[in-house]
Amino acid sequence: MxxxxxxxxxxxxxxxxxxxxxxxxxxxxxxxxxxxxxxxxxxxxxxxxxxxxxxxxxxxxxxxxxxxxxxxxxxxxxxxxxxxxxxxxxxxxxxxxxxxxxxxxxxxxxxxxxxxxxxxxxxxxxxxxxxxxxxxxxxxxxxxxxxxxxxxxxxxxxxxxxxxxxxxxxxxxxxxxxxxxxxxxxxxxxxxxxxxxxxxxxxxxxPATLEQAKSVFEAISEIKHERTGQRADAEDLNRFRALREDSDGGVVELDEITSAASDIVGETVSGQDLADELGRDNPDAIVMDSNNLPSVVKYEVDEEIEVKFPSTASERVNVNEDENEVEISITGGDLTVAPRDR
Structure with missing residues (x-):
């Protein structure tokens, strides 16, 4: 340059x-x-x-x-x-x-x-x-x-x-x-x-790049939870990541985002719904770079236990969420245990 x-x-x-x-x-x-x-x-x-x-x-x-x-x-x-x-x-x-x-x-x-x-x-x-x-x-x-x-x-x-x-x-x-x-x-x-x-x-x-996309997906998850009682899961993230193939010129516009959000929630989600959840004044400013869409899912239980995995492995992770209980099961053939942090 x-x-x-x-x-x-x-x-x-x-x-x-x-x-x-x-x-x-x-x-x-x-x-x-x-x-x-x-x-x-x-x-x-x-x-x-x-x-x-x-x-x-x-x-x-x-x-x-x-x-x-x-x-x-x-x-x-x-x-x-x-x-x-x-x-x-x-x-x-x-x-x-x-x-x-x-x-x-x-x-x-x-x-x-x-x-x-x-x-x-x-x-x-x-x-x-x-x-x-x-x-x-x-x-x-x-x-x-x-x-x-x-x-x-x-x-x-x-x-x-x-x-x-x-x-x-x-x-x-x-x-x-x-x-x-x-x-x-x-x-x-x-x-x-x-x-x-x-x-x-x-x-x-x-926010820009990945932070923008993460905040949008989290907003969609909150809207889904408010309307259905269930939060967005790994399969929903895979639907969200499909926007990469749907985008024009590498930038995902509001109409494409609300379409994916409506599929994830199961009913219509408007640009204003997203703007309200994100605390934004202008819904049209909600756009994402398709090269920077999140691919890792993190479940947090009781603000203490974290389970992270790539969205492509979603079929191997099952979540059962009741009113007072959360159960996460992972299917796999090999296990490695290592201490982390202090």
């Missing part, structure tokens, strides 16, 4: 930071082009298809201040409109500081405009705005401030490796061969998802 940094602005991020201590610096394409690590950060965000630390966001029709600022970052020619670009970046910085959790690591927020191209891209998008929250050593942050430039900074010790990127958001969302779900923005957060970072962008959040 070819990434060209066209301009960036950066400011400190720290819980409790006074507005008078907030500062901003910026660099144009000449200096930014020397910062190869930023191109690697953006590549990491674009191609990332991780199951747990990637989420998507959808703006509503009314628009928000953050959406407007992201649009400015994406559309403004940095060389001709540096002031507008920096103003939009600074507004986003102040917004993030306002919602920052007290346990969040301090760092620097970089607002970057980048040109993108490559065979992995499936959308006709050539420019993106990416916000990168990076953890930097306090001494280096002071150096950034006092120098008022990036040119004299020792990059080797300053910036984390691409795989250590802390948090990022990309606008607009770019779909690739490894990330095929639609949306307005794409979030990446290392290790754990922070609610404040989602709240910062002011959009409706939906």
């Amino acid at each position: 070819d990434i060209s940094i066209q301009g960036m602005a950066y400011s400190p991020i720290e819980y409790g930071l006074e507005s008078g201590d907030q500062w901003q610096n910026s660099v144009g394409q000449d200096t930014a082009s020397e910062l190869d690590v930023f191109a690697e950060y953006i590549t990491e965000v674009i191609v990332k298809s991780d199951q747990s630390n990637v989420t998507r966001g959808n703006f509503d029709t009314s628009g928000t201040a953050t959406e407007g600022a992201l649009q400015v970052l994406c559309d403004t020619d940095y060389e001709d409109g540096q002031s507008d670009f920096c103003d939009a970046a600074f507004e986003l910085t102040k917004r993030l500081n306002d919602v920052l959790h007290h346990t969040a690591n301090e760092g620097v927020l970089f607002a970057v405009q980048a040109g993108i191209e490559g065979e992995v891209l499936t959308d006709d998008i050539d420019t993106v705005a990416v916000l990168l929250k990076l953890d930097l050593e306090e001494a280096q942050r002071v150096k950034l401030k006092s120098d008022n430039t990036l040119k004299s900074v020792s990059f080797e010790d300053l910036f984390p490796e691409p795989e250590e990127l802390q948090k990022a958001v990309m606008y607009p969302l770019v779909r690739t061969t490894s990330f095929r779900l639609p949306g307005d923005v794409k979030f990446y957060q290392k290790d754990t998802l922070s609610e404040y970072f989602h709240r910062f962008i002011e959009c409706d959040i939906a």
Whole structure:
């Protein structure tokens, strides 16, 4: 993938930071082009298809201040409109500081405009705005401030490796061969998802890839339990996984999901039923990547005993569930016993 940094602005991020201590610096394409690590950060965000630390966001029709600022970052020619670009970046910085959790690591927020191209891209998008929250050593942050430039900074010790990127958001969302779900923005957060970072962008959040599919199947199971008293089982998961063959272009749309849900539950399940169960505002945002449908079933008994198996082995696992008793029997010819965990 070819990434060209066209301009960036950066400011400190720290819980409790006074507005008078907030500062901003910026660099144009000449200096930014020397910062190869930023191109690697953006590549990491674009191609990332991780199951747990990637989420998507959808703006509503009314628009928000953050959406407007992201649009400015994406559309403004940095060389001709540096002031507008920096103003939009600074507004986003102040917004993030306002919602920052007290346990969040301090760092620097970089607002970057980048040109993108490559065979992995499936959308006709050539420019993106990416916000990168990076953890930097306090001494280096002071150096950034006092120098008022990036040119004299020792990059080797300053910036984390691409795989250590802390948090990022990309606008607009770019779909690739490894990330095929639609949306307005794409979030990446290392290790754990922070609610404040989602709240910062002011959009409706939906999980991506496998987490999205798992949450949808769990919602279908809950609906089945509410209506029939029985939860979805391994055979139902096999019906759910059949959506991979039914999907068009690798993305499973809402109509296909509700059709499978209705088969599993035994009566009509609407998009609104799923949205209500998932706590989503917009049913049309419920879509799945057919390459990332769950294949392993986990039964949990009394929140203590777990039984896991691939859905393809469902015929060898029988479950009898009464009002006050659950019995699971497994048919097999070989048994291995091994201690696990502490």
